[in-house]
Amino acid sequence: MTLKFEVLDQSRNSAARRGRITLDRGQFETPVFMPVGTQATVKTMTPEELKACGAGIILANTYHLYLRPGEDLIARAGGIHHFMNWDRPLLTDSGGFQVFSLADLNEISEEGVRFQSHLDGSRHFITPEKSMQIQKKLGSDIVMAFDECAPYPADKEYAKEALDRTLHWAHRCQQEMENSPQNLFGIVQGGTFADLRRLSARETVKFDFPGYAIGGLSVGEKNELMYEMLEVTVPELPRDKPRYLMGVGTPQDLIAGVRRGIDMFDCVMPTRIARHGSIYTREGRLTIRNASYREDFSPPDPDCSCYVCRNYSRAYLRHLLKRREILGIRLTTYHNIYFFLRLMTNLRRAIARQELDSFADEFLERYRDDAVAG
Amino acid sequence: MTLKFEVLDQSRNSAARRGRITLDRGQFETPVFMPVGTQATVKTMTPEELKACGAGIILANTYHLYLRPGEDLIARAGGIHHFMNWDRPLLTDSGGFQVFSLADLNEISEEGVRFQSHLDGSRHFITPEKSMQIQKKLGSDIVMAFDECAPYPADKEYAKEALDRTLHWAHRCQQEMENSPQNLFGIVQGGTFADLRRLSARETVKFDFPGYAIGGLSVGEKNELMYEMLEVTVPELPRDKPRYLMGVGTPQDLIAGVRRGIDMFDCVMPTRIARHGSIYTREGRLTIRNASYREDFSPPDPDCSCYVCRNYSRAYLRHLLKRREILGIRLTTYHNIYFFLRLMTNLRRAIARQELDSFADEFLERYRDDAVAG
Numbered sequence: 001m002t003l004k005f006e007v008l009d010q011s012r013n014s015a016a017r018r019g020r021i022t023l024d025r026g027q028f029e030t031p032v033f034m035p036v037g038t039q040a041t042v043k044t045m046t047p048e049e050l051k052a053c054g055a056g057i058i059l060a061n062t063y064h065l066y067l068r069p070g071e072d073l074i075a076r077a078g079g080i081h082h083f084m085n086w087d088r089p090l091l092t093d094s095g096g097f098q099v100f101s102l103a104d105l106n107e108i109s110e111e112g113v114r115f116q117s118h119l120d121g122s123r124h125f126i127t128p129e130k131s132m133q134i135q136k137k138l139g140s141d142i143v144m145a146f147d148e149c150a151p152y153p154a155d156k157e158y159a160k161e162a163l164d165r166t167l168h169w170a171h172r173c174q175q176e177m178e179n180s181p182q183n184l185f186g187i188v189q190g191g192t193f194a195d196l197r198r199l200s201a202r203e204t205v206k207f208d209f210p211g212y213a214i215g216g217l218s219v220g221e222k223n224e225l226m227y228e229m230l231e232v233t234v235p236e237l238p239r240d241k242p243r244y245l246m247g248v249g250t251p252q253d254l255i256a257g258v259r260r261g262i263d264m265f266d267c268v269m270p271t272r273i274a275r276h277g278s279i280y281t282r283e284g285r286l287t288i289r290n291a292s293y294r295e296d297f298s299p300p301d302p303d304c305s306c307y308v309c310r311n312y313s314r315a316y317l318r319h320l321l322k323r324r325e326i327l328g329i330r331l332t333t334y335h336n337i338y339f340f341l342r343l344m345t346n347l348r349r350a351i352a353r354q355e356l357d358s359f360a361d362e363f364l365e366r367y368r369d370d371a372v373a374g
Numbered sequence: 375m376t377l378k379f380e381v382l383d384q385s386r387n388s389a390a391r392r393g394r395i396t397l398d399r400g401q402f403e404t405p406v407f408m409p410v411g412t413q414a415t416v417k418t419m420t421p422e423e424l425k426a427c428g429a430g431i432i433l434a435n436t437y438h439l440y441l442r443p444g445e446d447l448i449a450r451a452g453g454i455h456h457f458m459n460w461d462r463p464l465l466t467d468s469g470g471f472q473v474f475s476l477a478d479l480n481e482i483s484e485e486g487v488r489f490q491s492h493l494d495g496s497r498h499f500i501t502p503e504k505s506m507q508i509q510k511k512l513g514s515d516i517v518m519a520f521d522e523c524a525p526y527p528a529d530k531e532y533a534k535e536a537l538d539r540t541l542h543w544a545h546r547c548q549q550e551m552e553n554s555p556q557n558l559f560g561i562v563q564g565g566t567f568a569d570l571r572r573l574s575a576r577e578t579v580k581f582d583f584p585g586y587a588i589g590g591l592s593v594g595e596k597n598e599l600m601y602e603m604l605e606v607t608v609p610e611l612p613r614d615k616p617r618y619l620m621g622v623g624t625p626q627d628l629i630a631g632v633r634r635g636i637d638m639f640d641c642v643m644p645t646r647i648a649r650h651g652s653i654y655t656r657e658g659r660l661t662i663r664n665a666s667y668r669e670d671f672s673p674p675d676p677d678c679s680c681y682v683c684r685n686y687s688r689a690y691l692r693h694l695l696k697r698r699e700i701l702g703i704r705l706t707t708y709h710n711i712y713f714f715l716r717l718m719t720n721l722r723r724a725i726a727r728q729e730l731d732s733f734a735d736e737f738l739e740r741y742r743d744d745a746v747a748g
């Protein structure tokens with residue numbers, strides 16, 4: 001199950017490229033956005049709907065699945081693909097980020113991380129080896145190394161410590177995954193320090209992983225700082241391996257990442273804001289629950305041709321959301337996932353046509369950062 | 375938009391019959407079960423999923439839609455079909471039952487019913503004319519007369535009063551619906567008194583409605599009493615018009631109703647228990663949330679070939695329900711609706727083959743009333 005990555009088009013005036021990743025369970029083009037299926041379900045959606053939206057790969061969270069229902073149960077179910085009825089590629093994170101952000105952290109040591117579950121306070125100890133063992137049982141196609149994601153802001157000394165530990169752990173992850181058919185990606189850390197990012201990238205690349213992620217960004221720092229970190233990190237990563245910017249992001253960040261040579265993204269935003277009654281449109285985010293849409297019988301996003309925008313009005317979506325009807329957040333979620341995946345399709349096409357700048361400029365000019373007034 | 379009803383097969387040893395109802399928006403066979411779309415959505419489901427389950431007609435609740443989003447908004451949306459993207463027949467109730475059961479009832483008079491909304495306490499006055507006007511704006515294919523559903527138990531005097539009022543109101547409803555292309559069904563009342571039921575049926579039939587409903591049953595009385603009421607009422611109803619038993623019921627009640635000559639049913643049970651984590655199976659109700667299904671990788675209902683039972687395990691459903699994932703109640707709802715609609719298909723086939731008794735006996739022997747232990 002070796003990952004194959006091909007660069008199909010290289011942008012002439014940016015680091016952007018269009019590529020193709022092939023795995024045993026399927027092939028998809030990059031830059032790609034991976035919908036997040038935290039608990040072995042992309043919230044509200046069936047696998048068939050994800051496919052109808054164009055999803056070629058999704059992500060699941062090791063931390064959540066380890067706690068509930070447990071990796072052993074999923075292994076007995078025949079692996080996560082069989083468990084959740086998803087037959088295309090799937091990436092699992094290492095659990096590290098959630099341990100650091102969700103759980104009650106008790107102790108970080110060279111050996112691993114001691115924490116208490118955010119669900120019931122139960123005590124757990126995760127090591128790099130343990131994270132690999134869990135991900136083996138889950139049976140994902142792409143496995144992420146167990147890393148330490150330093151909180152933002154972190155001072156340089158701590159960022160360096162976390163970076164070193166991540167490198168030591170990368171080695172142990174690689175050892176543990178020896179002979180596994182799963183594809184282990186390394187993770188670059190280094191906080192918001194350009195020299196640490198460069199160092200982390202150079203050292204991580206030495207492991208010759210089939211892909212590299214950039215972790216610890218989009219955790220509170222300013223966008224410009226994140227972009228700067230990408231600009232110093234990407235050139236250190238091999239051209240012939242996919243680059244994955246973890247947990248990113250907004251449409252603007254996706255475009256910024258693509259321009260800086262990123263191939264893979266994931267983010268909970270499209271599904272999360274859908275549950276809060278907001279949708280992405282060509283003009284920006286729109287809070288469809290607002291009273292101003294009460295009698296707005298136009299499509300949710302007039303520029304969209306997804307199932308939702310072809311069949312339902314803003315007024316109907318608002319009615320469903322106000323009445324707390326589940327179909328409401330099903331429809332907003334579906335549209336938002338479609339919106340993100342279509343944006344990636346458009347970005348890939350623009351790269352292939354050497355039109356990325358004009359596409360991006362046009363998109364960003366029309367797309368407003370804040371929710372559309374309403 | 376005149377309703378056409380044909381009896382295709384008459385059971386030789388019971389009142390059961392297989393029929394076909396034709397309306398401008400489509401045709402469906404009877405006995406039929408109508409999934410309930412209270413707020414212009416059958417909870418959790420898209421119209422396409424309802425069709426995939428075999429739904430030929432659904433129901434929506436006038437009381438809820440009158441309160442939110444309001445019949446005027448739905449009229450401006452082009453009617454309820456366009457509003458909710460359902461292009462097959464749809465029946466609306468009169469709002470009466472919900473006014474009597476959900477709202478704060480202030481006063482029942484010959485003129486109408488004064489009540490306060492269960493949502494915000496706002497004051498409303500619904501008359502038979504008003505109920506018809508609302509249903510006209512909703513644009514349903516079948517409209518129900520505004521009736522008074524006496525609570526159970528009601529003494530005979532009150533039951534007679536409610537019956538009389540329902541007849542007076544039926545007249546006013548018919549006047550108000552004159553020249554409307556919608557099909558107005560009359561409603562038989564009479565509590566649990568055989569002579570009142572007979573009287574109500576005879577008087578209601580005089581209006582020559584295109585269909586007749588039996589109301590005020592399955593409101594707390596014993597099953598046997600309900601069956602007795604059907605047995606005295608149905609013979610009073612014309613053979614060439616559809617008979618609709620409102621708000622019923624369990625699989626056992628559906629079979630009992632079909633055997634007594636009922637053609638149409640509706641009930642919130644399959645969707646409601648789905649949201650509480652229970653599914654219908656060939657063996658009875660199964661509380662899939664129970665711990666015993668934690669590692670049960672068999673299909674939810676091994677005898678079912680619906681989308682859910684073909685693709686997911688009890689263990690996965692349990693995981694989703696325990697984690698409060700929306701996909702969980704989507705899948706249990708889908709299966710339950712499919713289960714009810716398939717039962718009706720099987721009943722129709724059994725009637726056509728003159729095998730209703732053997733089918734019903736076999737079904738009821740295997741189907742246990744209580745939830746399957748687990």
